[in-house]
Amino acid sequence: xxxxxxxxxxxxxxxxxxxxxxxxxxxxxxxxxxxxxxxxxxxxxxxxxxxxxxxxxxxxxxxxxxxxxxxxxxxxxxxxxxxxxxxxxxxxxxxxxxxxxxxxxxxxxxxxxxxxxxxxxxxxxxxxxxxxxxxxxxxxxxxxxxxxxxxxxxxxxxxxxxxxxxxxxxxxxxxxxxxxxxxxxxxxxxxxxxxxxxxxxxxxxxxxxxxxxxxxxxxxxxxxxxxxxxxxxxxxxxxxxxxxxxxxxxxxxxxxxxxxxxxxxxxxxxxxxxxxxxxxxxxxxxxxxxxxxxxxxxxxxxxxxxxxxxxxxxxxxxxxxxxxxxxxxxxxxxxxxxxxx
Numbered sequence: 001x002x003x004x005x006x007x008x009x010x011x012x013x014x015x016x017x018x019x020x021x022x023x024x025x026x027x028x029x030x031x032x033x034x035x036x037x038x039x040x041x042x043x044x045x046x047x048x049x050x051x052x053x054x055x056x057x058x059x060x061x062x063x064x065x066x067x068x069x070x071x072x073x074x075x076x077x078x079x080x081x082x083x084x085x086x087x088x089x090x091x092x093x094x095x096x097x098x099x100x101x102x103x104x105x106x107x108x109x110x111x112x113x114x115x116x117x118x119x120x121x122x123x124x125x126x127x128x129x130x131x132x133x134x135x136x137x138x139x140x141x142x143x144x145x146x147x148x149x150x151x152x153x154x155x156x157x158x159x160x161x162x163x164x165x166x167x168x169x170x171x172x173x174x175x176x177x178x179x180x181x182x183x184x185x186x187x188x189x190x191x192x193x194x195x196x197x198x199x200x201x202x203x204x205x206x207x208x209x210x211x212x213x214x215x216x217x218x219x220x221x222x223x224x225x226x227x228x229x230x231x232x233x234x235x236x237x238x239x240x241x242x243x244x245x246x247x248x249x250x251x252x253x254x255x256x257x258x259x260x261x262x263x264x265x266x267x268x269x270x271x272x273x274x275x276x277x278x279x280x281x282x283x284x285x286x287x288x289x290x291x292x293x294x295x296x297x298x299x300x301x302x303x304x305x306x307x308x309x310x311x312x313x314x315x316x317x318x319x320x321x322x323x324x325x326x327x328x329x330x331x332x333x334x335x336x337x338x339x340x341x
Contacts, residue, residue, distance in 0.1 A: 013038040014116045015082075015123040021300045024131045026103045026174060027091045030300060033111075036082035041117035044076040044085060052087040102137070102173045109147055109158055110165040124160035126168075129250070132258070132302070133176040140169045152251050153208065209258035211336065223259045228338035236294065236334045240277055243289045245297060253294065256336065257301035269309045270294050271335040275328035276315045288312030294334055309339065 019032040035042045046052060051074070059081020076083050096104045110124055130136060136156055139149060146166045150157040158168055198207045207213055210224030211231055225231040235252035236245070245253070260268065272291035274283040291310035299305050320327035 012040065013122045014040045014042050014120070016042075016111065016114055016121055016125070017123075018111060018126045019129070020127065021129045022131060022134070024133065024174070024176075026097075026134070026172070027095050028088070029091070030086065030088050032084070032086045034082065034084045035076070035078050035114065037078045037080060037116075039080065042078045043115045043117075044078075044083070045113045045115070046074045046076070046085070046087060047089060047113060050074065050087050050089060052085045054084070054086045056084045058082045058084075098171075099173075101175075102171065105168075105170045105172070107168055108165045109142075109160050109168050120163040121160065125157055127155060127157040127247070127250075128170065129254075129300070130154040130156070130172060131174075132261075133174060135173045135175055137171040137173055139171070140167070142166055142168070150247060152247065153254055155247065155250060155254065157247060205259075209255050209262065211252075211256055211259055222263065223336075231336040233294075233334045233336060237329065238290060238332045240275070240328070240332070241286065243286070243293050245293055250297065253297050254301060257298050257303055260298070260303050260307070265307075267307050267309070267339045269311055269337045269339050270298075271337060272310070272312045273317055273319075273331055273333050273335070274315050275331045276318070276322045277328065280314055284312055284314035286312070287314045290334065 013036070015034075015036040017034040021030045021032075023029060033044060035044050055076060057078075059078075076085055091105065094106050096106075098104050105128075107126075109126065110121060111126070114121075132154065134154060136151065136154070139151075139156065142149070142158075143166075144161075146162050146164070147158055147160045150159065156170065199205065199210070200207055200213055205222065205224035211233065212223070212225035221228055223231065233249075233252055233256065236249040238244075260266070270291045272287040272294070274287045274290075276283070278286075288310070289312070291312050295305075295308050295310040298308060315322075315331070318327075318331045319333070320330040322328050322331060
């Protein structure tokens with residue numbers, strides 16, 4: 001998944017956006033780290049002997065930076081551009097088991113693998129995506145001048161506000177450790193269950209895995225939508241030229257993953273569409289990257305890769321007039337469609 005980040009309007013900036021998707025052992029995880037620079041040198045050092053699965057550079061110096069990476073794949077330098085790295089890693093002593101099914105993660109709010117030259121980070125965030133069977137029990141109460149937390153279902157994000165790193169602590173639990181002790185949870189924290197989940201549109205599909213939460217009483221398919229075709233994933237909104245999946249998009253894709261995982265041997269196409277800004281060829285390329293980004297996130301959530309097809313349609317099929325900003329925004333969309341094989 002290629003992440004693009006919004007950059008500040010001022011000239012000098014250094015940005016870090018870290019996404020950590022935990023495996024079901026509570027320690028192993030996939031890291032997706034995006035860094036960007038508008039002047040200062042930003043260096044990302046990969047831990048231990050890690051060799052990244054993928055590194056992408058963006059900006060006018062990307063060819064030179066790629067050549068440097070080939071010489072030393074563990075150090076990623078960015079000046080006036082951005083870079084994206086993905087690798088698999090495991091927490092060591094920073095994760096402690098407090099109970100057979102409970103964990104405590106202690107970490108710094110600014111990754112210690114990241115350094116900047118002649119500047120400090122202007123934006124920094126860390127997002128943890130926990131497995132579906134995990135509950136987030138609690139996390140550090142921090143000074144609001146240092147940063148803020150955003151919690152939604154099984155996703156937890158810390159946005160650094162100041163330049164000084166603080167120590168963060170997260171407590172979480174694997175509910176599947178003993179299936180006989182699992183109780184239905186009706187809580188804003190942790191994944192809900194059908195036994196106590198809301199169904200706002202009364203379509204028989206609980207909201208936490210309803211892809212299309214529509215007006216009450218509207219007939220729907222098993223994914224909560226009116227049709228198996230052209231199911232628009234409305235919370236996935238792209239800025240012009242971008243492929244970044246923000247928190248709202250990730251939360252919706254968590255519901256999509258829940259829904260798809262309930263249906264065995266069902267195949268879907270992820271169709272990405274753009275507005276008509278730029279050339280038709282570049283829009284087709286951009287839409288394919290967006291479709292691939294969505295597919296990759298769903299794979300991280302456990303969806304079978306053999307059941308998902310990603311297709312970029314570019315600007316071929318608008319649903320609104322591209323003459324207005326609202327129309328362009330509507331045309332930059334992701335659609336899910338059930339397909340027969």
